[in-house]
Amino acid sequence: MTTPSDGALDHLRRVTQWPDLSNTRYELVGEVARGGMGVVLRARDRELERDVALKVIAVEAADADTAARLRREARILARLEHPGIVPVHDVGELPDGRVYYAMKLVSGKRLDELLREGQPLRERLRLLLRICEPVAFAHAHGVIHRDLKPENVMVGPFGEVLVMDWGVAKHRGEPPAAGAAAASTAAPAPDATAHGTIVGTPAYMAPEQARGDVERVDARSDVYALGAILYFMLTGRAPGRLPASPEAPTRTWAGPRHASLAPGITPPREFDLELPRPLEAICLKALALEPEWRYTGATELAADLGRFLEAEPVSAYPEGLLGRARRFASRHRTPIVVLLAYVVMRVVLLLVARV
C-alpha cells in the first residue's frame, strides 16, 4: 500500500475537489485561493499558451443562485476595462455543470501584506491614490465595489495596483437584492434588516451597509471603505467599530462640519501624534457616520489626498494662519532658504560696510 507523503497528501486533498476541465482549453496547475463561494485555480490556457486564474464555484456551493452570481460578477468585470481592474478573458460552464470565469493571473502582494513591510507614509498614500483610480472608474460606470479592504487589493512588482474580488459589487439600477447574498464574507444574519442582506467585511463596511440599508449604499459607501484602508495605512489597524446600538457613544472630529464618526472609531492621531492633522481630517471625513458628510466619491477623496501630498490646502481641514504659514514654508522650502540666505548675506555686508 502506498502511503502518501505530507506533500502528496495535501495535493490529493486538493485535487479531489478540483473541477473537471475535460474538453476545455485549460489545464489545471494549482490552487491560488479558496473562499466560501468558490475557489481560484491557476490554469494553463493551451490555446494562448499562458497561465490564467480560473474562478470556479466550490462543490458544496454549486447551485443555480451561486452560478448566476458568478456570471454576474464576470459581466461586471468585463464592463470595467481599466488597468486597475483584473480583466476577464472568458466565462463558461465546466462539464460537471459548475460555472467558471477565466481572468488574468495576478502576481504581486496583497496590500495588507505589503503594508506590514513598513512603507514610508508618502508611498502608502500614493498607493491609496492608485487604488482610488479604478474605484472612481467603477463609480463612473455605475458600479459600487462594496467589499474594499486591503486583502482585496493586489500590488504588483512595479507598484501597479489591482482591485480584486468584485463578487458582491452592485450595479446602479439593479434591484437591491441583486448580488446582495453573494458575499462569502457576509456578516452574521442577526445584523440584517428588512431592507436587505448585509454584504462586505465588518471593519471596512460603511454604517449604512452594516445596517443592511441597501437603498443608501452608493459610491460614498466605497469612500468609507477607502477611508478605512487609509486608517489601516496610518495606524496599522482596521478602524474598530462598536456594534450599532442607540446607547453607543458617537465621537466628533474637528472637521468643517463637526461630523460624527461611526461609534467606536479612535482618531488616528490618538495612536500617533506625529500624523499631520490635515491627513487625519481626510481619513475621518471619509469615515464619517453619514454618507452626506463624506467625500462624494473616490475622485474627490483622491483629489484631497493629492492636495495633501502637494502640500496644498485640503478640503477636509480648515487651517489657521499658522498652519497655512507652515504649509507654505514646507511647500516652498528651497526659495525660502535662498531668500533667507540672501537677506542674511545683505545684512552682514551692510554691517561690514558700516564698520
Add this chain to the structure above:
Amino acid sequence: MAFPETHRSVVLAVRSSDQQERQRALEAVVAAYWRPVFRHVRARFRVPDEEAEDLAQGFFAAALEKGWLARYEPERGRFRSYLLACLEAFVANQRRAGRRLKRGGGVTLVPLETENADGETRELPLADGSDLDADFQREWARSLFALAVAALRQRCLGTSREVAFALFERYDLEDHDASERPRYADLAAEFALPVTQVTNHLHWARHELRKTVLEKLREITASEEEYRAEARALLGSEPA
C-alpha cells in the same frame, strides 16, 4: 479487503452478533487507525518504535477482547475522539502497571499493508507535543487516503482504466513541488495520448478517489452527522 460491499458503518458492525462480521469490522477499523495509533503512542509517550508497535498492537487486541469498540455511543461524539480516549487510558494503564504487552495474545491485528508504512513512519519526525491531536488527525487522513488509493489501484488493475491510474500515480501521487510537476503535454508524450485524454483520465481518477475516500469514511463513521463533519475536516467540503 472485501469488506463491506454495502458501505455499512464498520463502527456499528463491531457490535454484530455475527463473529465473522465483527472480525471483519475490526480489521477495517485497524486498517484505518493502526498507523495514527502507532504514531500517537510513539509521540505522546515518547517510546521507541518497537514498544509503540507493541502498545498499538496490544491496544487493538484489548479493544477486541474487551469489546471497547462495541461500547462506542455515536451520540456522545466522534468515533476518532472515542478511540483516542480509549487509547490514552489503555497506554497509561499499561505503563503504570509496568507490564510488557503480549503481542496481541497471539492474534495479529496489524494489517499486512502497514508493514511498509511502518518503515516509513520511522523516518518521519516526532510530532510536537502541542500538535498531537492534529498529528493523529493527519495520520488518520493519510491512512484513509492510502486505503482509498489502494482500492482505486485494485479497481483499475487489468481494466482499460489502468492507464488512468498510471497517469494519476505519476501526476498526483508522486511527491513533486508545484514547479516540478510534469505538464499534461509531457504526460501526453510519455503515455502517447492526446492531452485531452490526459485531462479526462486524471479527472476520472480524482473523481473516483474522492468517491472512494468518502466510501471509506462512511464505513468508519457511525452517523450521518459524523460522516459529514469528518468529510469537511478531511476534504474541506461537505460531500455532494
